[in-house]
Amino acid sequence: MTIDPDLQGRSYPAGEIYSVGREAIRDFARAVKATHAAHFDVDAAVALGHADLVAPPTFAIVVAQRADAQLIADPSAGIDFTRVVHADQRFVHHRPIVAGDELVAELHVDQVRAMGGGAMITTRAEISTVDGIHTATTTSSLLVRGEDQ
């Protein structure tokens, strides 16, 4: 498999809606060993001024990786998932993600760089609510190892 050099600049439109549920926030919080009350107790979240349970700072990865999956599953991109290594990650939050949000993510392939026999692919997911409120921008670099790496 070879990475399509024309991948850079490609975009994937928002796919299925991700409905942020309270239990998903609680489960994700437990999974990252978060204990802050705002992830578990609605009253505690409201006391901090939030509409509902607040997602942990890295929760947006769930939405972003679903968007990335579109790219990885795209046969024309030429990415072998078993050779993908996560190289870096960034989350910029424009407004906190809370339970009840209905999110969509638009994926952009910002950069493709050849690295030995493989490639480093930088993707950006622009996450917003279905009402158009921009909630987060996530950026991921994925190293696709070449056959000899």
Place this chain on the structure above:
Amino acid sequence: MSARFATLEVGQQIGTRTIDVTRQDLVRYAGASGDLNPIHWNQSFAEGVGLPGVIAHGMFTMGASVQLVTDWCGDPAAVVDYQTRFTKPVVVEDTTARPGEPGAVVEVTGTVGALDAERSTARIDLTVTYGGQKVLVKAQAVVRLP
């Protein structure tokens, strides 16, 4: 506890945390995140792709490390920007038969790296190590504080 911008100084330590990691934690993270890559739960698969063993999701380590910051600042929503590079894998030993014993231990230290008075934000630099080696590099969380 909640941090206030005016009390902070660059170089100040915000605390430390020890994260015990077991194979069960990785299965839990896989389920909660939807990242079911078998390198995070299957020994023979991990070895088959040239890894020394089952490794933690980079996103598990990133997600668990920032808890030091959220607990310190008092509101998870105060973290407006969080980034890292993943440099070394955290290999998690199978301690299923020895309940209570971690398969890997990750150490986290947080320091105030920069202050922006105009935006009332602090950049917290995290040092995240496993077996004495850094596993996250340039792990920085920007928090907006009152």
